[in-house]
């Protein structure tokens with residue numbers, strides 16, 4: 001779900017099934033989105049209390065002070081799994097005053113609709129995502145019910161799917177022709193949303209990521225989008241420093257919580273997973 005939906009102002013809440021998560025993690029998962037506007041805490045509490053899903057992944061604008069208490073009153077275990085922050089930048093062709101580090105370029109990867117599954121480009125995207133995001137502190141990783149290997153495999157599947165989707169783009173960052181990073185992009189109304197973006201650990205800390213940001217802005221401008229948005233967990237200060245350096249601006253914040261059926265998060269599960 002992109003910023004435009006999350007940042008809605010109809011004052012309602014919505015619970016939707018999450019079939020991909022349900023299959024991937026072997027748990028009945030649904031998603032709750034609370035938007036800005038007139039609040040009805042009692043109806044939310046009742047709906048959460050009655051909902052059959054084992055885990056509800058909830059998102060709400062961070063300034064909605066009533067939501068935390070309503071979630072707690074639902075009788076579910078409330079797991080705070082990190083804030084989400086969005087940053088924005090205007091779409092636009094960028095004058096590259098400094099051409100950036102030598103040998104660096106960004107190319108768009110495609111997979112033809114008639115290509116068999118498991119093409120070379122799909123393998124490449126897989127390898128880049130698995131390497132880059134293996135340790136990424138996504139909200140799923142805070143929940144001991146979710147298998148870390150399945151989380152990153154899910155990101156890889158998501159990025160591979162983007163190769164064939166007509167409204168999605170996959171940018172590959174290369175150094176001297178060697179792929180070292182990627183970004184996946186998709187439209188969200190007049191915005192382009194950067195869905196996943198990163199650089200392999202072996203090539204981090206060299207200022208390479210900026211090339212992906214610049215190319216994403218050009219990609220958006222070529223599709224007549226007005227703005228590019230990107231999000232991360234608030235603890236990811238490192239990537240926000242890169243966004244700030246490139247002139248991006250923070251635009252919105254949300255809380256993410258996992259609302260778990262009582263009894264699932266027992267003491268054993270928790271002590272087993274202090275490595276995360």
Ligand SMILES: CC(C)(COP(=O)(O)OP(=O)(O)OC[C@H]1O[C@@H](n2cnc3c(N)ncnc32)[C@H](O)[C@@H]1OP(=O)(O)O)[C@@H](O)C(=O)NCCC(=O)NCCS
Pocket residue numbers: 132133136195196197198199200203204205206207208209210231232236238239241242245
């Ligand atoms: C976050 C990430 C994209 C940054 O890419 P990068 O090419 O290493 O970025 P840069 O070299 O431009 O460094 C960005 C900032 O991190 C800092 N940094 C570099 N190495 C660091 C390290 N080991 N630890 C902490 N910060 C570090 C840099 O100093 C820079 O900050 P500054 O501009 O204030 O000096 C990359 O580390 C990554 O892919 N991480 C995993 C996936 C991820 O978090 N993606 C973003 C969320 S979708």
